[in-house]
Amino acid sequence: MSDMIETLRNDENLTPKQIEILKAAIELISEKGYYNTSTSEIAKRAGVAEGTIFRHYSTKKDLLVAIVTPVISDFSAPFFAKQFVDQVFRETYANFRDLLYAFIKNRFEFAQSNVPLIKILLQELAFHPEIQAAYKEQFTDKVYPAINQAIDFYKQKGELRDLPNETIIRTMVPTILGFMMTRFILKPDQTWDDEAEIKQTIDVIMGGVGKT
Amino acid sequence: MSDMIETLRNDENLTPKQIEILKAAIELISEKGYYNTSTSEIAKRAGVAEGTIFRHYSTKKDLLVAIVTPVISDFSAPFFAKQFVDQVFRETYANFRDLLYAFIKNRFEFAQSNVPLIKILLQELAFHPEIQAAYKEQFTDKVYPAINQAIDFYKQKGELRDLPNETIIRTMVPTILGFMMTRFILKPDQTWDDEAEIKQTIDVIMGGVGKT
Amino acid sequence: MSDMIETLRNDENLTPKQIEILKAAIELISEKGYYNTSTSEIAKRAGVAEGTIFRHYSTKKDLLVAIVTPVISDFSAPFFAKQFVDQVFRETYANFRDLLYAFIKNRFEFAQSNVPLIKILLQELAFHPEIQAAYKEQFTDKVYPAINQAIDFYKQKGELRDLPNETIIRTMVPTILGFMMTRFILKPDQTWDDEAEIKQTIDVIMGGVGKT
Amino acid sequence: MSDMIETLRNDENLTPKQIEILKAAIELISEKGYYNTSTSEIAKRAGVAEGTIFRHYSTKKDLLVAIVTPVISDFSAPFFAKQFVDQVFRETYANFRDLLYAFIKNRFEFAQSNVPLIKILLQELAFHPEIQAAYKEQFTDKVYPAINQAIDFYKQKGELRDLPNETIIRTMVPTILGFMMTRFILKPDQTWDDEAEIKQTIDVIMGGVGKT
DNA sequence: GATGAATGAGACTTCATTCAT
DNA sequence: TATGAATGAAGTCTCATTCAT
Numbered sequence: 001m002s003d004m005i006e007t008l009r010n011d012e013n014l015t016p017k018q019i020e021i022l023k024a025a026i027e028l029i030s031e032k033g034y035y036n037t038s039t040s041e042i043a044k045r046a047g048v049a050e051g052t053i054f055r056h057y058s059t060k061k062d063l064l065v066a067i068v069t070p071v072i073s074d075f076s077a078p079f080f081a082k083q084f085v086d087q088v089f090r091e092t093y094a095n096f097r098d099l100l101y102a103f104i105k106n107r108f109e110f111a112q113s114n115v116p117l118i119k120i121l122l123q124e125l126a127f128h129p130e131i132q133a134a135y136k137e138q139f140t141d142k143v144y145p146a147i148n149q150a151i152d153f154y155k156q157k158g159e160l161r162d163l164p165n166e167t168i169i170r171t172m173v174p175t176i177l178g179f180m181m182t183r184f185i186l187k188p189d190q191t192w193d194d195e196a197e198i199k200q201t202i203d204v205i206m207g208g209v210g211k212t
Numbered sequence: 213m214s215d216m217i218e219t220l221r222n223d224e225n226l227t228p229k230q231i232e233i234l235k236a237a238i239e240l241i242s243e244k245g246y247y248n249t250s251t252s253e254i255a256k257r258a259g260v261a262e263g264t265i266f267r268h269y270s271t272k273k274d275l276l277v278a279i280v281t282p283v284i285s286d287f288s289a290p291f292f293a294k295q296f297v298d299q300v301f302r303e304t305y306a307n308f309r310d311l312l313y314a315f316i317k318n319r320f321e322f323a324q325s326n327v328p329l330i331k332i333l334l335q336e337l338a339f340h341p342e343i344q345a346a347y348k349e350q351f352t353d354k355v356y357p358a359i360n361q362a363i364d365f366y367k368q369k370g371e372l373r374d375l376p377n378e379t380i381i382r383t384m385v386p387t388i389l390g391f392m393m394t395r396f397i398l399k400p401d402q403t404w405d406d407e408a409e410i411k412q413t414i415d416v417i418m419g420g421v422g423k424t
Numbered sequence: 425m426s427d428m429i430e431t432l433r434n435d436e437n438l439t440p441k442q443i444e445i446l447k448a449a450i451e452l453i454s455e456k457g458y459y460n461t462s463t464s465e466i467a468k469r470a471g472v473a474e475g476t477i478f479r480h481y482s483t484k485k486d487l488l489v490a491i492v493t494p495v496i497s498d499f500s501a502p503f504f505a506k507q508f509v510d511q512v513f514r515e516t517y518a519n520f521r522d523l524l525y526a527f528i529k530n531r532f533e534f535a536q537s538n539v540p541l542i543k544i545l546l547q548e549l550a551f552h553p554e555i556q557a558a559y560k561e562q563f564t565d566k567v568y569p570a571i572n573q574a575i576d577f578y579k580q581k582g583e584l585r586d587l588p589n590e591t592i593i594r595t596m597v598p599t600i601l602g603f604m605m606t607r608f609i610l611k612p613d614q615t616w617d618d619e620a621e622i623k624q625t626i627d628v629i630m631g632g633v634g635k636t
Numbered sequence: 637m638s639d640m641i642e643t644l645r646n647d648e649n650l651t652p653k654q655i656e657i658l659k660a661a662i663e664l665i666s667e668k669g670y671y672n673t674s675t676s677e678i679a680k681r682a683g684v685a686e687g688t689i690f691r692h693y694s695t696k697k698d699l700l701v702a703i704v705t706p707v708i709s710d711f712s713a714p715f716f717a718k719q720f721v722d723q724v725f726r727e728t729y730a731n732f733r734d735l736l737y738a739f740i741k742n743r744f745e746f747a748q749s750n751v752p753l754i755k756i757l758l759q760e761l762a763f764h765p766e767i768q769a770a771y772k773e774q775f776t777d778k779v780y781p782a783i784n785q786a787i788d789f790y791k792q793k794g795e796l797r798d799l800p801n802e803t804i805i806r807t808m809v810p811t812i813l814g815f816m817m818t819r820f821i822l823k824p825d826q827t828w829d830d831e832a833e834i835k836q837t838i839d840v841i842m843g844g845v846g847k848t
Numbered sequence: 849g850a851t852g853a854a855t856g857a858g859a860c861t862t863c864a865t866t867c868a869t
Numbered sequence: 870t871a872t873g874a875a876t877g878a879a880g881t882c883t884c885a886t887t888c889a890t
């Protein structure tokens with residue numbers, strides 16, 4: 001998991017103690033939830049004094065937000081940067097299936113190395129307006145327009161049925177998320193044939209929104 | 213919402229105070245979450261003394277469990293009672309599409325009148341082993357075998373592709389749940405054409421697991 | 425000191441524990457100041473659990489305000505009730521000297537039985553806007569107008585020099601307060617001839633503002 | 637205010653950082669009180685590291701004492717140096733009125749340029765034995781004997797009534813302090829005719845203790 | 849001398865739970 | 870059965886002080 005943090009924050013300057021705090025907090029909160037994890041526990045596991053936590057994050061909730069918001073932006077960032085959508089889509093992916101495959105594969109790998117963070121995000125999103133705000137900003141500003149554009153593009157190419165974009169999205173998103181949640185959170189210990197599952201997920205989506 | 217509780221508990225003997233407590237608890241916990249709702253708040257909204265809550269539910273968590281476990285059984289109960297599966301399936305539903313429609317419609321209505329309870333269930337499932345136990349029992353013992361049987365039945369009738377049952381279920385469940393969660397929890401205020409959405413949901417599923 | 429509290433609050437309904445809390449808080453805060461007195465200390469001295477304090481006063485500062493505001497109103501109340509000023513002044517006190525004597529005597533006795541409370545008031549007034557508000561209300565609304573009226577009355581009777589009322593007040597108030605503070609707070613343990621001191625205080629005031 | 641500090645400490649060797657620390661501490665403590673001012677705040681406003689404060693003042697209270705004790709001695713110093721009393725009094729001031737005027741005028745100006753320091757002194761005197769010690773030493777050793785001597789001198793000259801010195805002092809001190817506190821602390825923003833007020837203050841005192 | 853990250857004791861406050869009435 | 874005052878353990882957070890750099 002230290003990989004994860006290094007990955008996520010290699011641009012910020014985190015002191016070693018700060019990294020320990022984040023690691024401990026992620027572990028504990030992801031296991032037991034935000035409200036069942038006390039700052040003293042986090043401090044103990046991180047090997048720092050409790051006061052040290054508050055030197056870096058002035059509030060317990062600040063710590064949570066500091067943990068969770070990067071996941072939100074990192075989850076959507078790579079695939080939905082504007083120029084990516086504009087330029088790369090049409091050149092790179094011959095058809096919607098290919099795009100879908102690349103996308104799911106890529107996000108699958110991201111999810112795989114960020115399970116605890118994603119768990120925390122899903123669990124706490126419901127109760128913390130601060131997290132909701134970060135989430136909404138990311139999705140309404142970046143993800144949603146990008147998906148829309150992609151859908152329009154492949155509709156024009158005749159690969160998608162003439163359903164409202166909303167409907168197409170509402171078909172895709174829960175299918176993909178449902179797969180990933182089952183895979184990584186609900187039944188992470190089961191043995192999985194990931195390639196086959198990804199293909200099946202794509203089949204489901206294409207069956208629902210693709211042109212025969 | 214009092215309807216809901218009366219419906220859910222018409223077999224148990226609940227005193228009026230107990231009903232007020234449950235109603236208050238459901239409202240508050242569903243709005244703000246279990247850990248952000250204090251027993252004193254529940255007591256105040258229910259119009260009872262704080263001690264009264266503990267006369268009926270010896271623990272705050274007991275109260276939560278008392279709220280949540282009925283939803284779990286009620287959610288699966290009607291459709292998955294063993295005799296229902298055995299006898300009714302083959303007689304009633306000409307094909308898998310019809311079964312799916314009836315099932316989704318029926319559970320849709322149930323969800324509609326139990327939004328707060330379902331919200332609580334989803335939010336707290338992650339943190340309370342007691343709830344997980346109830347959930348697992350219900351699903352492994354009742355729902356899963358029933359679905360399995362139904363799938364086998366319609367596979368034999370040649371309506372479903374020859375995928376592992378597991379895969380078929382993992383296609384169906386997130387698709388249906390994803391629809392309902394979007395419909396009732398994420399965007400309850402949007403105007404919805406429910407019939408159309410249900411059909412689209414069925415299309416997606418059939419596209420993924422049905423034989424062409 | 426229990427006298428004091430009974431006196432001050434005999435109209436409110438205070439539980440025994442609440443009285444213990446107030447007594448302990450008054451003692452400790454008056455000795456060591458608000459910021460040097462912890463709620464746990466107060467609880468210990470009062471013989472209650474720390475939580476009990478917060479059942480009655482939702483904040484440490486609330487407790488302080490509850491202690492201090494009654495002194496503010498009680499200090500000015502009896503002598504400055506409007507009807508008192510209107511009717512009693514001119515009938516009861518032949519001259520300003522007599523009024524002054526009655527007033528100082530009366531407030532002297534009040535101060536005597538409320539030393540700890542007055543200490544707290546003086547010490548904390550500077551830092552707590554809540555207390556300042558109560559103080560301002562009491563003085564601008566009640567005390568100040570009453571004094572003004574009395575001064576005008578005795579000016580007309582030719583007993584006071586023709587100074588601005590402001591000046592007269594600024595002569596009287598610090599002289600009286602200075603006496604009482606020296607008497608009760610700075611040197612309470614010295615032996616005092618109170619009657620003589622009161623007369624001297626009156627002489628000073630009359631020397632400054634009275635007509636020869 | 638930097639004037640003030642330079643004035644007060646031109647004999648000590650203060651580094652620039654130390655001066656910044658003192659200035660910041662005086663400003664903040666005088667505004668918000670000792671307990672509401674944290675060392676980190678002082679450090680920030682002074683533009684130094686928190687540790688630097690503790691290099692110069694080993695304790696937060698040491699810093700307070702370092703701020704407050706000079707005011708105590710400076711307030712009394714010039715007028716009450718022994719030789720001053722002995723030699724200058726009888727030569728310089730024809731009568732008590734003149735002495736009083738010179739004294740009040742002089743201390744008035746001192747107070748005027750030291751408002752924040754005096755505020756701190758008054759506020760914290762009650763709670764810090766260290767400050768009380770400095771105060772007592774100054775007054776019992778220097779101020780009190782000097783005043784006594786002066787009073788005796790002017791009593792012999794027949795200008796003061798034959799009251800106990802104690803009584804005369806207790807008339808003078810609160811009257812003068814009361815005026816200055818009203819002038820500089822309670823209502824500093826009101827427009828004041830200082831000369832007139834000083835004269836009135838003297839009138840009050842003379843009315844109380846002077847021979848007619 | 850100066851820094852500022854780290855400390856840890858202790859402050860205030862919350863709240864599920866108990867129990868005498 | 871119902872009450873609600875009382876409890877006390879545990880939580881979050883503050884801050885004067887230390888110390889390695």
